[in-house]
Amino acid sequence: MRRDRDEVREFLTGLARLTVRGVAVSWEPLTAGGRRVELPTYAFQRERYWLEVPSAVGDVTTAGLAPSEHPLLGAIMRRADVDGVVFTGRWSLRTHPWLGEHRVGSSVVFPGTGFVELLVRAGDEVGCGRIEELTQETPLVVPEHGALQLQVVVGAPEEPGLRGVAVYSRVEDADEDVPWTRHASGLLSHSEASPGFELAQWPPAGAEALDVDNLYQRLADAGLVYGERFQGLKAGWIKGENIYAEIRLPEHAVAEAEQYALHPAVLDAALQSSGLNDSPEMQATAYVPFSWSGVSLFAVGASVLRVCVRHVARDRVS
Structure with missing residues (x-):
């Protein structure tokens, strides 16, 4: 009592x-x-009905800029010193709440797949459809409160047909003398590749199903805490050295995916599939992508993917 x-x-x-x-x-x-009744044995399904309201972008042309038409990049400006461009953006967990669904430990960390998205958009602007290389140098931590300012800087053409690119950020309310931090750099090229794969038969004949049920709990135990958008891995199979997976965004994020070249949460889930057949020792370790090469995109706005992944080294996949 x-x-x-x-x-x-x-x-x-x-x-x-x-x-x-x-x-x-x-x-x-x-x-x-009264009478006894059984409770349902399935997991209760949760469905969101909140409207996803995008952050408003003003008329950037009044500041001598052009709209970038991308949710992570607010404006674009042609550089006066060289034949290059600068993209600018402003992020916070209020304007881009999905960023909060990618946590490493207790910190909100911009996913490596997000840098791929930024470079794909930058490459489109200068006619470079391929990321020759991309290396993350410093983690981009999104603050729990306040906002970040962002710049994606594309340099002049180099030989043979390459352009350098870099991604910078700075806390919005930082003092003027606080320098910008470079988080990633890379090279863009004009190379026009064609798809070297075909996944029409699904799942591939002879592929054996893999268990995906406990994947996200294992990742959380290893320090990678994913929200709903980043938990897109729905099924997996293995055949020989190849791992196959099906990725699907939650229903309320499908329209959001259409605004991106390839939503970072979708590509991140594709990479998660590379660990489905790992040994228990490997599964106890959290891996995040930090280096990329030979990236080409052939279709945009996808919310459902069929994935083929192969390990080419202990810590490298294609």
Whole structure:
């Protein structure tokens, strides 16, 4: 019993707590005339009905800029010193809440797949459809409060047909003398590749199913905490050295994916599939991508993927 609380409610609450802890309680005197029913054994399904309201972007042309038409990049400006461009953006967990669904430990860390998205958009602007290389140098941590300013700087053409690119950020309310941090750099090229794969038969004939049920709990135990958008890996198979996987964004994020070349959460889930057949020792370690090469995109706005992944080294996949 508790002072100043309803005795019947407190008594029944105590009985309920005993019940869920395995103590046998006779409920018949309380529920005379009632009947016992079974609770459903499936996991309760949660469905969001909140409207995803994008952050408003003003008329950037009044500042001598052009709209970038990309959710992570607010504006674009042609450089005056060389034949290059600068993209600018502003991020926060309020304007881009999906960023908060990618955490390493207790920090919100911009995913490596996000840098791929930024370079793909930058390459489109200068006619470079391929990322020859991309290396992350410093993690881009998104603050829990406040906002970040972002710049993606594309340099002049180099030989043979390459352009350098780099990604910088700075806390919005930082002092003017605080320098920008370079998080990633790379090279863009004009190379026009063609798809070297075909996944029309699904799943591939002879592929054996892999268990994906405990994947996200294992990742969380290893320090990678994914929100709903980043938990897109729905099924996996293995055939020879290839791992196949199906990726699907939650229904409320499908329209969001159409605004991106390839939503970072979708590509991240594709990379997660590379660990489905790892040994228990490997599964206990959290891996995040930091280096890329030979990236080409052939279709945009996808919310469902069929994936083929192959390990080419202990810590490298294609």
